Amino acid sequence: MEHLRHFMISSTGSVLRAWIEFFDQDMDHRISKAEFSKGFVPRMARFSGAPPEVQTVALETESEWSPWLNGLRELGYKGDVFSLFSVLDDDDSNELTLDEVDVKQATIWRNFRLFVGSRFRSEEERRESAFAAAACRGGRGERDTDRRDASCNHGDGKANLTPEKIFCSSILGGAFIGYGAYLACTVGGACPGLLETWQESNPGVQKMIFGAFGLPFGLFMTLLSGSELFTGNAAIVSMALLQGKVQAPHLAKSLLLSWLGNLVGAMLLARLAILAGTMPGGGAAVTLAKAKTSLSFETAFVRGLLCNWLVCMAVYLASMAKDATGKAVAIWLPISAFVTLGLEHSVANMFIIPAGIFAGAPVSWSTFFLKNLLPVTLGNAVAGMFCVAFPFAVLFGRKK
Numbered sequence: 001m002e003h004l005r006h007f008m009i010s011s012t013g014s015v016l017r018a019w020i021e022f023f024d025q026d027m028d029h030r031i032s033k034a035e036f037s038k039g040f041v042p043r044m045a046r047f048s049g050a051p052p053e054v055q056t057v058a059l060e061t062e063s064e065w066s067p068w069l070n071g072l073r074e075l076g077y078k079g080d081v082f083s084l085f086s087v088l089d090d091d092d093s094n095e096l097t098l099d100e101v102d103v104k105q106a107t108i109w110r111n112f113r114l115f116v117g118s119r120f121r122s123e124e125e126r127r128e129s130a131f132a133a134a135a136c137r138g139g140r141g142e143r144d145t146d147r148r149d150a151s152c153n154h155g156d157g158k159a160n161l162t163p164e165k166i167f168c169s170s171i172l173g174g175a176f177i178g179y180g181a182y183l184a185c186t187v188g189g190a191c192p193g194l195l196e197t198w199q200e201s202n203p204g205v206q207k208m209i210f211g212a213f214g215l216p217f218g219l220f221m222t223l224l225s226g227s228e229l230f231t232g233n234a235a236i237v238s239m240a241l242l243q244g245k246v247q248a249p250h251l252a253k254s255l256l257l258s259w260l261g262n263l264v265g266a267m268l269l270a271r272l273a274i275l276a277g278t279m280p281g282g283g284a285a286v287t288l289a290k291a292k293t294s295l296s297f298e299t300a301f302v303r304g305l306l307c308n309w310l311v312c313m314a315v316y317l318a319s320m321a322k323d324a325t326g327k328a329v330a331i332w333l334p335i336s337a338f339v340t341l342g343l344e345h346s347v348a349n350m351f352i353i354p355a356g357i358f359a360g361a362p363v364s365w366s367t368f369f370l371k372n373l374l375p376v377t378l379g380n381a382v383a384g385m386f387c388v389a390f391p392f393a394v395l396f397g398r399k400k
Helices: 002-010 014-023 033-047 062-074 081-088 098-103 105-119 123-140 163-186 192-198 204-212 215-225 230-242 248-276 284-292 297-318 324-340 346-358 365-396
Strands: 030-032 095-097
Touching: 163 215, 163 248, 163 284, 163 346, 204 324, 215 297, 215 324, 230 248, 230 297, 230 346, 230 365, 248 346, 284 346, 297 324, 297 365, 346 365
Parallel strands: none
Antiparallel strands: 030 095
């Protein structure tokens, strides 16, 4: 975008005169709107680094200008071809002539700079738009089709969904995160050779493998399917609250129902995983269940806080990506980091610890809820609200 901005600013004065000579298809020393559009758009595409196949598209009709303009808008362009033409055509004659350009060099230069400055967003505006998009999803529960559109509907929201929809969607979210934990236990949690050989010399290797495979996959399925996740809602719906899109009772409803739904989905998958026999004797789930429930309340809380800080950043960063590959990268980096660091995620634990209990781990259900799930849930909620939603609201939220 910066390349295009500089090119447009520099392409004034005598260069603009050369443009008109080049665009003048019928050699009558004047250029019409149609000639200008057909010449301007492909050249902007070329100088802005558009793919070769896009540059070679012939613009035969007005309807075919849209792909070019959409490409420019991906770079931050907020106007249209005729806006530029109108700026240059001060006398509203609907055509530009060489004499007109020569006479009005100063005016064209001034207007051209104003045009460029007003038609491109700054980096700060882009960040504000990304925050607005996240707040919109918290208030609407839909993926924003135009991430640069800062407006947000107040209607059907994540927090305004019916209780039945929130709960059912959360069951799916819990199951998807459970699948991620299931994969992590099956791969990274089933590397006894690494534990025996490198426990002292390279203890981080097994942790890295455990973090790289599993939970990133679970969050990827959850976000792309639009399922509800308690830990993500703690930030996203809180953003909507801070933006005035929803009320506090809506946030409470969203968090409570998503937590309950996630619990049902994750525990159901845990039971099915043990019945399937793919983790003989419970595998890593038994060891993890004992370790996770032996933490003090304070330790579990802090690990939950640090964990969901990264998880909510993954959700927030993924909202900026335009395709599945970009979302996968945005998700994988923070999620693999929190798992490798040994932090605590309440929804993942809703699968891991019950799976260990179902497999015979010496952990009671009351110990699971009181010594792990309660402090971790509180830590997750605090991180989503105060480590992500609040600071980003201050930085990029609506201006008073």
